[in-house]
Amino acid sequence: MRKHKNTYVALLLSTIVLGQVAGGIAAPSSEAAGTTPAAATTATVKINPIQLGQGVTAALEDVNIWPQTGGNILAYTLKLSNNGSSSANLVHYFPRVVTPGGSAIPANPVTADALKKKVGAKDSLRVTYYVNVGQTTSLQGIKIAMYVWDAKAKGYLKNAGSLAIPAGYSTAAERGKILSTTMNDIPVTASADSLQLYKFSGKVYAKVGLSITNKGSKVLNEAGYTPYLQTASGTSFELTVNSAQAGYKIQPQEKKSIYYLAEIPAALNTNNMKLQFTQKDETLKLELPKMSFKLPVASTPNFVVNPGAVKKVGINSNTVEMQLVNASVYSEDAHGVWSFQLRLKNAGNKAVTLPNYELAVKSIKGTAFPVNAKALSGLTLKPLETKVVPLTVQVPLEVEQAGLQLQMIEAVSATETAGPTTGPTTGETAGTPGTVTAASPKLIFPVAYFTIPYALRADVQKGEVYNRTNQFGSFSYNLTSLQRYPWKDDDIVMAKLNITNTQSVTLTLPELTGAIKLGTNDLAATTDLLIDKEAATLAPGKSAEIVVMSKVPYTEEFENVRINLFSTVNTEKVPFLDLSMSNSLNAIDNIDRGGTYKISGKGKNANVQESRTTVYEGINSKIVYTELLISSQEKRQSKMTRLQAYYRTKDGQFFDAKPNQPDNAATPGGMQLVSFWAKLPKTASAEDISLVLGSGVTGNKLSESGQEATGFINASALLLTPKTTAPAGNLTKITFFPYNLSVINSEGRLLELNDTINIVMTYDLTRDNSIDSGDLEHKLVLRMTDPYGVSQDKVLTIGTDLTEGNSNTFSMSFSKNLYTKLKGGTYKLTLFDEFQGERQELGGQVFNLFIDRQLITNTKDTNAK
DSSP: OHHHHHHHHHHHHHHHHHHHHHHSSOOOOHHHHTOOOOOGGGSSSOOOOEEEETTEEEEEEEEEEEOOTTSOEEEEEEEEEEOSSSOEEGGGEEEEEEOTTSOEEEOEEOGGGTTOOEEOTTEEEEEEEEEEOTTOOOOTTOEEEEEEEOTTSGGGEEEEEEEEOOTTOOOSBOTTOOEEEEETTEEEEEEEEEEEEEEETTEEEEEEEEEEEEOSSSOEEOTTEEEEEEOTTSOEEEOEEOGGGTTOEEOTTOEEEEEEEEEEOTTOOOTTOEEEEEEEETTTTEEEEEEEEEOOOOBOOOOEEOTTOEEEEEETTEEEEEEEEEEEEEEETTEEEEEEEEEEEEOSSSOEEOOOEEEEEEOTTOOEEEEOOTTTTTOEEOTTOEEEEEEEEEEETTSOOTTOEEEEEEEEEOOOOOOOSSSSOTTSOTTOTTOEEOOOSEEEEEEEEEEOOOOBOOOOOTTOOEEEEETTEEEEEEEEEEEEEEETTEEEEEEEEEEEEOSSSOEEOOOOEEEEEETTEEOGGGOEEEOOGGGSEEOTTOEEEEEEEEEEETTOOOSEEEEEEEEEETTEEEEEEEEEEESOOOOOEEEOTTOOEEEOSTTTOEEEEEEEEEEEEOSSEEEEEEEEEEEEOOSSOBOOOOEEEEEEOTTSOEEEEEEEOOOSOBOTTOEEEEEEEEEEETTSOOTTOEEEEEEEEETTEEOOTTOOOSEEEEEEEEEOOBOOOOOBSSSSSEEETTEEEEEEEEEEEEETTOSEEEEEEEEEEEEOTTEEOOOOOOEEEEEEEOTTSOEEEEEEOBTTTBOSEEEEEEEEEEEOGGGGGOOOEEEEEEEEEEETTEEEEEEEEEEEEEEEOOOOOOHHHHHHO
């Protein structure tokens, strides 16, 4: 017994050594690689099992050759069945591969099967073996010889028989047939569905479709498997999984279509091609052939999508509908500026993320113009969700603008391989058996060629309503106003748009930026956009007003206007609305004399009316001065809009009107007084003068207290009624807004022979507190004209010289040497309203001057006494 045992051990060791010498390196088994052999029905010829011993049989279930560096590796799987009543020890069986030349090469189990030692009673076991068969490339003539330990046999091994591989044997699943196998120890069914050839930019690409159904209870992923496209002559091209499916996972009982891609030579014979999977045994550093499929006849799909048609694209077992809509073009700076939208709908029941696409517009002659696809690549769509992606491109006008196509290309990054495992290098002529071709570092696959209909973009007409759908939602818009009016040394061009939510859910407007282009003059850098942020979220049917404005030299003329609204996400511009219109400016609305200028806006609603307009006539110029009453229409205390204005004369001249407005918040229903004034040349006529009035803005917001306005919006021209102030004949009722002054009496006295007249004025002074006026910058000037007709002026300061109340007195003195000769007479008090150095008489009244006589004493009599 000891001798037999030692002999067996020696034989076993020598067999292992022989295997290592002959094979050099080992390969993994089917089970180690996660794939059991195909069922017998997948082979074109059935191979009968052989008897190894009492109740033990061996059947060949899978055999294949795969090129490797250092020699081709033949791998096969044996199914060992034990019908006996006791376990069968695998160390008693020694398989060898017999080549057509007669060499018998010992086979070794792959790493994962190396520890399989026994086949239990009434059980079966699969073991995968590998052999290095050198330069042998075909299965024809290969035999699997089985030797059994027998102490009585010569060399202690008895030949139990051979499993000969018949001519025509194939382990590849037939076309259209479903293969039942395992992947990563998970049972699956799989079938090769398609082989498509694509031609793009002078290259040919192959796309292989494989359907896999997970029949197990665990999640299946692609880890460990490498797919190859193999020609009938044995040339193989490593495939790359579609980028949208990289790292795919298949849930239990889920069916998923996986697509593999490779670049192939243009002249390659694509008849009878095969999809071959291998799996690497990391311990042995070898690839082992696994399941394979005969592929259908190659087809060449048509990617052209007619105008308005829907292209259905399969992405990760979901169908995404794609449609090119709203294409239009206009010319600008020697280019055709194209804009269009891609409408995307996830028609599946799972969320899907789009792969990385490359977009380009291609002309009839083949010139391609790249289109920024960042908004498209990586976009996620929920089940049944629809999104719209806006796209733009500029095509030189020298290129024919009709017949363009939007080409959608999927760019797949592939892992570069180290080259062939055996035989010639990657650059070997296509079709040479044994060649494994490395994957391209970047594969380009067409997805769709959308035909772009030629449509000139029509100008937007004021008052017309247009519908639009973009990535933010569906809405309608209309241009309500396009105006041009003065601002300092420039003109303001202002467009007002109305946006209405036309969908059944809330529409949230993004944070928008505006850009205006007048003819060829791009004013994007100086364009301001105003929108009430609280109105940016629109319920169904609600509207928001957007104002876009910029400045242009007042001498500049232009023929058309383009307005572009966009948001910015991570420094990228995301278009919202782009429109153009002819230079059909709205005339500034005129408001008749006595009419009302209405201010609207959240917390700003008010009515504005003229209170008075007067002209201060100067020697070389005149001042036009206007007071307006703002009546708050709010129910809460609210700060009123800061008004800005220009005076416009009858002959079309404009004069900057300087404002003066209270900073206080207006009470509900309360009134505030705002004044404007401008200095006009003496020759300018104030007849039919208008005040071009609007709400002041600072940057992209309405002006607030203390801010200097950079422009104004919502301009209207209020026709004014200038009135000349007629002086009152007395001082009993003088209006100096917001004050009313009544001089009850004035008494002037002069001490005889003295040079000073002393005047006391008794008065009532009341203030109208119903109107908030702030500081109107007017001065009240009192002029005293003496009996000689000589006048002297004094500025009266209210609150200091004059105080509110009844029967108050004010004293003043006027001195001149001439007064020493006065014997009596009258003096006149005249009140003036002085504004910016110019005066208007309010009224005047004459009063008596009393002379106080001095008591003269006789000096001689006094001395005598």
